[in-house]
Amino acid sequence: MSAKEIILSYMGEKINSLFSPMSEDYFAGISEIRIRTGKPLTFTRYSRERFIDGHGKCQSDPILGYCPEPKDIQEALSLMSDYSLYAFEEELRSGYITLSGGHRVGVSGQAVIENKALKTMKNISGFNIRVSHEIKGCADSVIGKIALPQLMHTMIISPPACGKTTLLRDVVRQLSNGVAGKFPGVNVGVADERSEIAGCYRGVPQNDVGIRTDVLDGCPKDEGMLILLRAMSPRVIAVDELGGRNDIRAVEDIVNAGVCLICTVHGRDLEDARQRMVLGELINRGIFERFVVLKAVGKIAGVYGRGGESA
Amino acid sequence: MMLKVMGIALVCGASALLGLYYGSLETFRANDLNEWKKALLILKSEIAFSSTPLPEAMFNISCRIKRPVDATFLTFAENLGKRPKTCLSDIWSQTLANGKGDSYLVQEDYDWLNNFGRTLGYLDKSMQLNTIDLTLAYISNQLDFLNEHSASSRKMYRSLGILGGLLISVILF
Numbered sequence: 001m002s003a004k005e006i007i008l009s010y011m012g013e014k015i016n017s018l019f020s021p022m023s024e025d026y027f028a029g030i031s032e033i034r035i036r037t038g039k040p041l042t043f044t045r046y047s048r049e050r051f052i053d054g055h056g057k058c059q060s061d062p063i064l065g066y067c068p069e070p071k072d073i074q075e076a077l078s079l080m081s082d083y084s085l086y087a088f089e090e091e092l093r094s095g096y097i098t099l100s101g102g103h104r105v106g107v108s109g110q111a112v113i114e115n116k117a118l119k120t121m122k123n124i125s126g127f128n129i130r131v132s133h134e135i136k137g138c139a140d141s142v143i144g145k146i147a148l149p150q151l152m153h154t155m156i157i158s159p160p161a162c163g164k165t166t167l168l169r170d171v172v173r174q175l176s177n178g179v180a181g182k183f184p185g186v187n188v189g190v191a192d193e194r195s196e197i198a199g200c201y202r203g204v205p206q207n208d209v210g211i212r213t214d215v216l217d218g219c220p221k222d223e224g225m226l227i228l229l230r231a232m233s234p235r236v237i238a239v240d241e242l243g244g245r246n247d248i249r250a251v252e253d254i255v256n257a258g259v260c261l262i263c264t265v266h267g268r269d270l271e272d273a274r275q276r277m278v279l280g281e282l283i284n285r286g287i288f289e290r291f292v293v294l295k296a297v298g299k300i301a302g303v304y305g306r307g308g309e310s311a
Numbered sequence: 312m313m314l315k316v317m318g319i320a321l322v323c324g325a326s327a328l329l330g331l332y333y334g335s336l337e338t339f340r341a342n343d344l345n346e347w348k349k350a351l352l353i354l355k356s357e358i359a360f361s362s363t364p365l366p367e368a369m370f371n372i373s374c375r376i377k378r379p380v381d382a383t384f385l386t387f388a389e390n391l392g393k394r395p396k397t398c399l400s401d402i403w404s405q406t407l408a409n410g411k412g413d414s415y416l417v418q419e420d421y422d423w424l425n426n427f428g429r430t431l432g433y434l435d436k437s438m439q440l441n442t443i444d445l446t447l448a449y450i451s452n453q454l455d456f457l458n459e460h461s462a463s464s465r466k467m468y469r470s471l472g473i474l475g476g477l478l479i480s481v482i483l484f
Contacts, residue, residue, distance in 0.1 A: 013396045075396060078432065082364035083391055083399050086436040089362070112435075120435050 003028065003131055006101040012075025015041070018056040018066060031133065036108075036126040037073055040065025047297075070125075077124050080105060090218070092121045094194070102132040102199015102206035132199050134207050135298070138163070139170035142292050145303045145311050147175060147183050151236060151260040153287055157267045158294035164264040165196050165240055167294065169207055171262055172197065172238045176210020188213045189234035191224030197240055222246040229257055238262045243278055255287055269293050269301070270308055322483070323476035330472015334465035339415035341457040346380040347416075347424070348450045355443045358436060365399075365432055366391040379413035386410070403428030423449050 001009075004027040008016050015035065019027070032044040040051045040062045050058050051065030059065060080097050081088045091097045097105045109124035146154045154171075158164035178185030192198050192215050198205035200217035209215065214232045216224045221239050225247075228237055237254055239247075242263040254261050267273035270291050274280045282288070286306055295301035305311045350372045357368040369388035373381045387406045395402060404425050411421070423446060430442040 009394060016396070074433075078399060079394060079396070081432075082366060083432040084362075084364040084366075084368075085433050086358055086439045087362040087364045089436055122435075 001101070003101060003103065006099065007033070007103060007129060007131065010076060010079045010099055010105075012072050012079070014066075014072050015068065015076065018052050018054070021056045022058075030131055032131065033129040034126070035068050035073065035076065035129070037070055038067050039126075041068055073124060073127070076127065080127075089120050093118055094218075095121075096194070098195040098199060098201055100201040100206060102134075102195070102201070104130045104132070104195065104199075106130070132207065133166060134169065135163075135166050136170060136173065136208065138298060139167055139174055141300060142167075142303055143171060143174045143179065144182065146171060146262070146290055146292075147179075151175070151186070152289035153255065153260055154262045154290040154292060155242075155273070155283070155288045156262075156264040156292045156294070157270060157273045158264065159268055160266060162294045162296055163298050164294055166298075167292070167300075168238060168240060168262065168264050169197050169209060172213060172236075173208055173210040175236050175262075176212040185210065185212050186235035187233065188236045188238060189225075189228030189232050190215045191219065191221050191228055191237065191239045192217050193219060193221045193224060194240070197238065220246075222250040225250040225254055229254055229259060234259060236260045236262060240264050241266065242282075243276065245278055248278060248282065251282060251287065261287075270304055318483070319480040322480050323473070326476025326479065327469070327472045330468045330470070330475070333472070334468030336415060337457050337461040337464055340417065340420075341454060341461060343380060343415050344420065344450050344454055344457070346376050347420075348447060348454070350376050350380055350384060351443050351447050351450070355440060355447075358439055358443070362436070379410060382413065383407060383410040399432045400425075400429040403431060420453070 002024055004019070004022070004024055008019055011019070018041070026045075029045045030043050031046075034042040042062075042065065043050055043052065050060060051062050053059050053064045054066045077085070080099060085092075088097055092107060095107055097107060099105060106128035107121060107124055108126040109121045112119045112122055146152055156164050156167055158167075172188050172190060176185050176188045188210060190197050190209060190213055192200065195217055197207070198209045198213075198215040198217065199207045200215055203217060205213070205215050214228065214234065216228055219227065221242070222244065225237055225239055228234055237259055239261070240263070242251070242265050251261060265273055265279055267276070267279070270283075270293060274283050289306050290311060291304040291308070293301040293304065303311045353372045353375055354368055357363040357371060363371065366388050369384045369391065373385035373388060376384070383406055386409065387403065390402050390406060407421060407424055407428070416424075427442060427446040430439070434442065
């Protein structure tokens with residue numbers, strides 16, 4: 001099934017009818033769809049914001065955009081939750097639902113607090129559908145520098161929405177499958193706290209993360225990395241958006257166990273990452289042997305060694 | 312004379328069978344209610360312990376209970392599998408209505424089950440479990456009532472059937 005078919009199968013009748021006339025090719029360029037009650041229906045295509053009117057025509061003026069009704073939101077929520085909102089309480093608590101195909105839906109609404117903690121969400125009023133884009137081969141230019149002559153602890157540094165998770169996914173896939181004539185595949189463990197790397201739907205990865213990859217979906221990163229280390233004996237552990245204080249302990253355990261760590265972090269460049277409290281500590285201790293820095297969507301600014309020299 | 316005897320036997324037999332049938336209706340209803348109770352208890356554990364989504368939970372239930380209630384759950388699971396855009400409670404009501412012909416439940420039971428269907432799917436876990444408990448309490452009350460009264464009413468319908476047959480025979484012949 002194409003991304004269009006999958007995403008529209010989760011939409012109510014009205015929104016479905018608006019997007020249906022769109023061609024598959026046009027839809028493939030969409031990275032984000034935002035549905036808010038009473039506000040114009042928006043989508044982002046190649047970094048450009050567009051609106052869709054009541055007849056399914058794309059517009060650049062928000063006034064012409066179709067404004068979804070509460071019924072549209074309710075129908076979509078019902079379909080996204082498989083008619084079972086109770087089964088998605090954990091996801092709602094995290095603020096998102098993962099659809100089949102690995103597409104992620106951010107949810108906004110009214111938080112229900114119990115014992116000073118977020119219990120669930122009610123009166124859902126908006127969705128941000130992030131269309132999953134798997135780009136196989138996007139790590140071709142860096143995989144040799146990460147895996148040869150031996151596997152190296154690697155940090156991918158990138159500003160938000162520049163494709164760091166997409167790059168990490170392809171690195172994981174290539175390490176897991178191996179590259180003919182270069183290196184053999186190894187067991188990879190993925191601690192996928194927010195279901196972004198493997199895009200698991202009911203525990204099954206929807207994205208291609210390789211044949212030797214074990215995914216721990218929805219588990220907090222620090223705990224997930226240690227569980228994978230203890231239980232799955234991986235050669236590589238991959239994790240997205242490292243940076244929490246608890247992550248340091250898990251990273252130490254992984255490195256001490258001789259397992260290779262591949263992670264992503266937010267940052268403009270290596271120097272910016274070095275300024276962060278937790279990340280700076282990790283970088284300055286010389287744990288990481290490779291830094292891959294992204295500067296724009298899919299654009300690699302450089303691959304650096306432990307001391308910041310070009311690799 | 313022979314024809315009269317045969318006529319009397321036929322009328323008495325048919326009337327007694329009718330009495331037996333009516334006497335057994337409450338037992339049949341109790342059997343159906345028992346199956347519904349079992350189904351809702353399974354649903355409760357599916358929701359409470361494994362947060363199974365409704366389509367899967369309904370299918371699991373249909374595999375573990377007897378006819379005719381299993382058909383209702385299987386049809387509902389199949390309908391949900393088609394990912395309809397219509398309201399869930401409408402699909403539930405429609406499925407219940409389609410299964411009426413094979414069931415011995417009365418209108419009051421259907422009203423409760425329809426009300427239960429209106430709460431399906433859009434509540435959080437604790438509220439969903441509460442609505443199941445509410446429906447289970449109704450079913451338990453009805454089963455208690457039927458257990459107390461079904462023996463006496465079965466006896467009454469059986470006697471009425473036989474006596475009614477004899478009365479008709481006396482009047483006719």
